[in-house]
Amino acid sequence: MTVAAAAVNGFSRFASALATRIEGQPRNVTPSWFDRAMEQTNARTAARAERDMDATAQLGSEAVEAMRNLRSGPGSSIMAAIHDAAGNDPDGVRGVLSQMKPGGRYETLHSQLTLEKSSNREFARQFEEAASKVEAYGKGREAADQLGVQLKTSTRVEQRFAQIDAQVGAEAAALPGRKPGQSMLEDMTEKAQEAVKKAIELLQKIFRPAPSSGPSMSP
Known part of the structure; x- marks a missing residue:
């Protein structure tokens, strides 16, 4: 099972388990029991989410x-x-x-890339490895966002992945993707692309030099 599927399915299993436990209890369940059950379930869900996010971050590092x-x-x-x-x-x-x-301004470069992949086995292997890891990170990243919405921790998820999002995005945007006319960034899901582009824009704002002021007008 992929990291993305595991992250989403993990939450569903916890919710289902909690529902089963509640249905199996007498109707006069006290609020304190319910609160304890919810706390335990939330703790397990949070722990699983942390493990899934760690795995996704590792995928990002491997992709870079x-x-x-x-x-x-x-x-x-x-x-x-x-x-x-x-x-x-x-x-x-x-x-x-x-x-x-084909038919583009840089059709010659496209032909050279195609030839390189067909004649250079090691290059073809590295190309597919990079594309696969970028795609896997994208799926895991989207799953992390979905889990953040479910757990109401979207801001924390965004902060957790900001740096690796920017690194993956910057590298992938500068490499050709699997499909002609696309970058490797476009091998990711649309939602994952949005996340990494947002991270890149944020870092650009942070590190963009402040505009220099013009010469002062002396009286």
């Missing part, structure tokens, strides 16, 4: 490492060519990747 290995590995020449083209494109790497497709 896999993408960096891809960038510097056997296919580094095609990655360098994409980087060079991005330096001359008004839309940067996003503009290059979106046009790396």
Whole structure:
């Protein structure tokens, strides 16, 4: 079972178990018993959520490492060519990747990438490994958001993943994805993409240099 499925199914199992215990009790159950049962269930759910978030964060770290290995590995020449083209494109790497497709402005780069994957087995393996880990992180990240909504801890979940979201997003946005004309970021689910883009924008705001004030007008 994937991390994403485990995170969501875990909450469902806890809720079902609690319902079964309540139905099996006499009708004159005291509020104190119910409160204790809820506290125990909430504690178990929170512990499971922590383990699932730890696993998802680990997936994110593995995805970042896999993408960096891809960038510097056997296919580094095609990655360098994409980087060079991005330096001359008004839309940067996003503009290059979106046009790396049949009929696009960078169709030649698309052909080179396709050839590299078909002729270089190690590059193809690294490419698929990176794409798979990015996809897995996206699913786990979406599950974490869903669990945060259920447990009313969405803000904490967002803070927990802010840094790794930004790292995964920045790396994936600069690499070609499985489909022509897309980045590896687009191998993630839409909700996961929204989360990492939000994290990137937040960090950009934090580290963006403050606008310099112009020369003062002396009287």
